[in-house]
Amino acid sequence: MRYLYIVLLLGIFSFANAQSAKELLESALTKKEQLKFHEGIQLCEQAIAIDSTLIDAYFYKAGFHTALINKRNAAEDYKNYKAAVANYTKVITLNPKHAQAFFYRGGAHDAIGFLDEAMVDYIAAIKIEENQPEVYNSLGVCYAKKGKVEIAMSYFDKAISYDKSYGKAYSNKGNIYDMKREITKACKNWKKAITLGYTGNKRRYEAKCKQ
Secondary structure: OHHHHHHHHHHHHHHHHHHHHHHHHHHHHHHHHOOOHHHHHHHHHHHHHHOOOOHHHHHHHHHHHHHOOOOOOHHHHHHHHHHHHHHHHHHHHHOOOOHHHHHHHHHHHHHHOOHHHHHHHHHHHHHHOOOOHHHHHHHHHHHHHOOOHHHHHHHHHHHHHHOOOOHHHHHHHHHHHHHOOOHHHHHHHHHHHHHOOOOOOHHHHHHHOOO
């Protein structure tokens, strides 16, 4: 009887901890919306202290660290980069088929300027799940940064082939055409992106195309 009582207590304790960890992560998401990234990190760490196998806690924590890379303080940026990569790597260790962890870890590499590492992770994400237009777009951006504009264009086209309404890829195609001094094609793609709701190059479109 006493053994059964102890088992029940342990079960209740585990359930309470699970509930607490879940509540902490819900609070962390609120901090994300409020752009309070440091507070979000603390909440994730508290959740991990309750359950060290909680994948979402590491995933969210990594995202907060990536968001803190702001190109203003190199030392702080690198510190947040290392923390982001470590947490995404933990996610991948717990779930090797977590395509989003590979994609976002690639984004952390990209944010700090490590393009080759970023591309390795982007390709790994695609190998797990092929239908990811945002990953093809990110690969295209990496190639564009390397000056390989034709390869970049092929990845933007690939992104669009999976999602015809992906405005960001059209906008990036416009950038490539602009680099190649094909302004008519650039304007066409920027306009398409704006029509689809992506306004990242709206000013460029207005300056170069609406004359």
